[in-house]
Amino acid sequence: MTQYLNNADLITIGLYLLSLVVVGIYLQRRASNSLEDYIVGGKKLPFWALGTSGTAQYLDLSGTAVVVSFLYLVGPQGFFVNFRGHVILAMVIVMLWSGKYHRRSGCLTAAEWNLFRFGDGASGRFAQIAMVVSAVLITMGSLAYLMVGAGVFLSTFVPFSPDQCALALVVVATLYTVLSGFYGVVVTDVIQSVIVIFAALLVSVLAFNHIESFEALAATASSVTGYDTWSQAAPVWHADLPAGYEDYEYVSLFAVFFMLRAFLVGLGMGNESRYMGARSDKDTVALSFITTSLTSIRWPMMMGFAVLGLFAVQNFYPDQDVISSGVEIVRQAYPDVTEDKWGALVSDIGNNPENYSPALIESLKNALGENGDWNLKLQLLGYHGTVNPEKILPTVLATMIPAGFRGLLIVALVAAAMSTFDSQANWAAGLLSKDVYQKYFRKKAGSKELVLSSYCATVLIVLVSFVFTFGMTSINDVYKWIIVSLQSGLMVPTILKFYWWRFNGAGFAGGVLTGAVAAIVQRLYFPDLPEMTLLLYSMSLGGLGSVIGTYMTGPTEEKVLSRFYNKTLPMGAWKTYKEKLTPEVRARAESEHKRDIMAVPFAALWQITLFFAPLLLVIHHFQGFIVSSITSAVCFFIGYKFWYKKLPPPMEDEK
Structure with a gap:
């Protein structure tokens, strides 16, 4: 089949793919009991499983290839370039408060949540449909991104084109996702996370042992990449990057800009199935903590691939x-x-x-x-x-990993792709099934019919996503459009829904649709806009659509707003509704909000240094590793002592 995989490698890969199908068939009966079981696992899954599932979702193959390419090009500074998304700084806000806000709704999907927030009238339904459209569009873009990455990766090892490789992976992933629903997503994500963690340790150790000294590595990196400050840990002001990567030359400015964007994105996040399916507020915090902590293993692995890539390119060229x-x-x-x-x-x-x-x-x-x-x-x-930096990852696997281990690492990376794929597809299919099919076409549909509609929705989403892959120039090209353009266009309405009482369904729909159209227009007519310009463009138009839509129509009904606020207790511009709370509940809410905000810098610094420390250890930057580790430990202690320990007791619906 290929000169780079031996029989043991091929058997490992084959057994993994077969096991996915077997597990999917096994879980099919349980997942099809009801739509709630299919979408959120019946809200019975433990926080540790949901948290581990979240880890697998952030360990995607395409993202790994993109991050490895930046670490290869500019060394540890590539970590700061990836503040645009792969450091998942938005999780800081999700862990502190936006995750629990979504859980308190009791809803199954993000679109159903819009009815809870804006009411089941014309305005609320408009917002619900807009949420479905935007979520499906983002999902299809994300799946296309995963397919492009998987195709580039797998085509190195098998005699097929990237498109053919992507199609083969899609068929297996779709079959598995359709059969098992959210139960399967969580069960296999847990298994796949264990595989990825083992693989990460293996790559990190191989890279660590391959380095003679930090100084020797710096010399090798400089000669291979032509970047003289490759070994510098702190972000530089300007980096000389090759053609196609000019947007990232001002590393420090880029990092600050996208760190602020990440926090803004986090203000509206938390509407994924694992948060909707969590059993309590504390479970949302715990699963976020587990997701973040386990995701840290990704960084030494990616640094390990980048380091081994330097030696591979040096040997080849x-x-x-x-x-x-x-x-x-x-x-x-x-x-x-x-x-x-x-x-x-x-x-x-x-x-x-x-x-x-x-x-x-x-x-x-x-x-x-x-x-x-x-x-x-x-x-x-x-x-x-x-050198095409997006090919560093498969090249390292083909040339720098001992025979027999290649199959295991390929399985780990394919598992990462599959886990992200199934989570995204399950989430979007649930929206189409519950918030479109059941809501507007078959209100009295039974469980079997609704689950069948989810099957059909999954297949449809995947097919359109595959079409999206044609015309994409690189993995980074796809990521740039999804995260910087499309997601930024939808960012303002997803934030305002929590923090501004006057914001209504028309404002949400107007912002979402304006942001989505702006992103599509940009892709068609201005594909080469720099990322910071792109973010401001998309965010401004999405925000403008939100404000215009809000003031073109009246406020949401008083009883809907009161129900939403009393159940969710969000921070922000809710003065009138806060004054109607009992003194005890009001004091609880104000104390919670104050502590949540004060915890942000400590949680952010904890997460950044938690990810950065093992990355520095791999390249023998021991001083940076010690400083980062101590900083992370101190921030964790402060957060645990002054925030987590002071979380309020469970509310009535959590007991």
Whole structure:
């Protein structure tokens, strides 16, 4: 099948894929008992399982490849570039308060929550449909992102194109998700998290042992990447990055900008199935803590892949000029190839050389080396004439990992992709089934019919997502549009729903639809906007649509607002409703809000240093590791002592 996987590797991969289908069939009966069982596991799953499931959701294959590419290019400073999303700083706010706000609603889905917030009238239903549309759009974009990453990754090891590899993974993931629902999502996410943690430890140790000293690594990194300050831990003001990555040159400014954005995003997050399905406020805090803590293992693993990638590229290309020569040979043979088709082309040439001109293959062998690794060297060639950093991850697996372990690591990374895939697909399918099909077409539909509608919704979402993958130039290109453009366009209405009493369903729908249209227009007509400009563009238009929609219509009904506020007790502009609370409940709410806000800097610094410390340990930056570890421990102690220990006792619905 391929020269990079032995029989043990192939057996490991095959057993993993088979086990997914078996588990899906086993859980199918339990998941199909009711729509509540299918969407949120009947609200009976323990917090540790939900938290571990969340960890698996953030350990996606595409994201791992993107982060590894930045760590390879600029070293530890790549961590700060990834404040745009992969450091999941939004989880700070979700852990402190937005997760529990969603749980208190008692709703099953994010769209149903909009009826709880805005009422079941025309305005509320408009908001509900807008939520479904935006959630499905984000999900399809996210799934496309996962598919592109999986295709790029798997095409290195098997003789198929990235699109064919992505399609194969999609078929298995869809079958599994359709069968098992949220039960299966959580059960396999727990198993997959264990696999990923073991793999992370393995890669981290291999990389750590491969480094002679921190100084020697710095010299190697500088010669391979051409970036002189690769080993610097603190973010620099300006970094010299290759073509295609110019948006990230001002690392410090970028980090601050996107840290603030992450906190804003967190203000409206927490509407995922695991929060809706949590049993208490304390469970939402505990599952967030578990998710964040376990996700920290991702960073030494990704740093390990980046370090091993440096040595792999050094071995392959001691003369960096060979890279541009190889790219030029391919371009001369295919002068019309575009960036979005480049990856598929070089992958197919390397995997199926017999289908191409003997003269082309001979030229590539002469340029890249006559021995058997010329085709793997070819995979590393980027469209812009440099190493393609998104290929570092599969290259390391093919060349730097001992035979027999490759299959295990491939399973771990595919497991990461599958766990994110099934969580996203299950969430969006639940919205379509409950908030569209049942609400507007079949109010009296039975459990079997509703679960069947979820099956159909999952398949439809996945098929459209696969179509989205065509025309995407890179994994980072997809991520940029989803996170920076689309999600930022929807950010303002998802925030205002909690913190401004006057905000209504029309405002939510107007903001969501304006933000979504702005993101689509940007993708079609302004695809090359810098990320910080892109964020301001999308956020401003989404905010404008929110305000205009709000003031074009009247306030939400008084009884709806009172019910929402009394049950959720959010912070923000709710003075009139706060004054109607009993003195005891009002004091409880004010104390809770004050402590939640004061805990933000300690929780944020705890999370940042928790992720950063093991990353520095892998590269032998021992001083930075010690400082980061002590900082994380101190912040944890302060948060535990002065915030968690002072959480109010359970409310009546939690007892």
